Amino acid sequence: MFKPTVGPIVGHTTSDHARIFLRGSQYTNNPVYAGLRYRLQGDSKWSEGRFIQLHAHRDMSDVIVLTGLQADSLYQYQAGWLTLESPTPSLEALQEQSVQWPEDVYCLRTLPRENGALQAYIVGSCRYLRITAGTPSTPERGDRTFAGIQRVVDRADPPIRGVLMTGDQVYLDDLNIVAPDRTYKDILFKYRIVFSQPHIGKLMSSVPTYMILDDHEIEDNWPANKQFKDEILYANAMSAYRLYQVSHSPAHELTSDGALNRSLKHYWYELSHGDIEWFVTDSRTQRNLSSQDRRILDIEQERALLAWLDNSTARVKFIVTSVMFYPDSKRDDGDAWQAFPQQRLRLLEYIRQRKIRNVIFVSGDVHGSMTSRLGHSEDADFEVHTIVSSPFYNSELLPYASASDFIFDNAMARTGNGEYRYELTSPVIGQDNFAHLRVAAQSVQVTFYDGDARPLHTVEIPLR
Known part of the structure; x- marks a missing residue:
């Protein structure tokens, strides 16, 4: 064997x-x-x-x-x-x-059956690896971050229950202008190379890994940049995504005899760890860009998310969205939630009016990490938080985010009942990093680490 x-x-x-x-x-x-x-x-x-x-x-x-x-x-x-x-x-x-x-x-x-006051996770996104003519370019540089994650896993108390990779696990468009990966053969090869590096391989062989895609699993800013010839690209990219990222996820149900149900209804899924629950959204493949019904989540998914928020008795509710829920960028490229303001406001109003507590949005994408609190000018009881963790490893050709990239002096949204405003609760970390989430009885502790597992900043998000 x-x-x-x-x-x-x-x-x-x-x-x-x-x-x-x-x-x-x-x-x-x-x-x-x-x-x-x-x-x-x-x-x-x-x-x-x-x-x-x-x-x-x-x-x-x-x-x-x-x-x-x-x-x-x-x-x-x-x-x-x-x-x-x-x-x-x-x-x-x-x-x-x-x-x-x-x-x-x-x-x-395996997980404990009882609800525990303590749970812990690793969160991150965006692992860039350029492959030219079948040869990866310095793969050990990006793989170093996963060695750092392994060091945190090895000493974590409580144990890490999952590594959540929130998008751009592969970059199919790393050489999009010169030599894009469009054939199924090339795309599969890239997945094999990325997921077989030694440190990420060791990590994933022992810690449950949960994934959701972002644009680079297809091409940059999908589907806004979609062209007619991209139909084949999309089919090839999603076939590979289903094999390497979806196949072992909760998106596939188990049959009554414990076998994997091969049918797949959608890419979004729910994840429950005692009284901590996650709703991992697909904020990429079901977008509607028409002016009549512009949405980042399709109708079925939005209804499922609202029902989950309503019915869940979880102490903490994490919502994963590969692109940022907030803060808004000064350079709006139409890709994040700020470009879909009506749907974002519907979701926030739903949370506020039903007084749903301890909702935390988790995302990546922007090559910078931070935490932020969102409040309402006329509703002191409302607040949600966001945790952004990105990137595992950046391309030398791409910039890191900084606080000056985001809008903090204006209301994010206004209704007849008041304004939604946010504030940073951490620095914006502009370097390769990942986040360690430690969920305790009274707070979620977020510690950002660099690629060598050196702590960069710790934030306590209070629970209510």
Whole structure:
């Protein structure tokens, strides 16, 4: 059995199940299988192998679902792939034959069943990697940030429950003017390179990783820059996105027998960790740019988000949106929420009028990190917060954000009942970084770290 060519990647994990993505390869016409076995840490006996056939139309990748796990437990697992000599094997024969597993042993932790006062997460976005003529340009520079994240994970208390990557995990348009990646083959190659770097690979093999796309998974400022010839680009980009980012996410439901439901209704999804809940929006692929009904979220998604806000009993409600909810930029390029003011105001009014507390928007995109508080001039009981974390690694050709890029001296929105105004509650951090969120009983502590895991700034967001 061979080591995975990409992965393993631990995806959505609960108190009793975990989803693990891995990719193999193919060098004969005989069937290829991915396999995995696991055990509780401290046990000497491995489980029977779990196997799944890999197919070329899925880029020789798939997701193995482990069910019936014990809550709040540390598991070890081994994973790999193999090609069988027989062209018509059975899974029973595969189970019975002696498999030489790869030596690497990985670990994953399931969630506790009880609501805990403490939960912790890593949040970040925008990992730039240029690939020219099939060769990545200094990949170790961007991968260094994930080594830094691993150091924070290793010493974190409470344990990190998930790494949330909020967009631009790959840059398909890194050479958009000269040599854009448009073919399915080139796009898949880029995903393989990005997700198989050593430090991000180690991180994702042990910590549940949750992803949502932004524009560079397709092309810059999609779909505003869309042209007729881009239909094929979009189809290729989204096919690769479904394989490498969506396949192990909560967007796919489980069937009654614990298998992965292959059907996919949408890219947005909900995530629950006890009394901490997340709504991860797709703020990229379902935009409506018409003047009659301009929206960043489609109708179905907006209704689902409002229903979630209404019905959720979570102590803290995180809303992930790949582009910034606020503050607004002085240079409005039509891409963030400020270009969709009516829908943003509808959402804020809904939160304010129903007195929904402890709503925090999480985003990336702008190559700068910060926290900010939004209040209302006539409603002292209303407030929401935003956490922006970007980038994991920036291109030398792109600037970092600074406080002077944003509007702070005007009301963000006005209604007949008053004004929405925001204020920074942290510096704007203009360098490669990521955020460590520690959710306690009375506050959310946000610590921004540089790529070497040195703390840059800490903010306490009070909970009510």
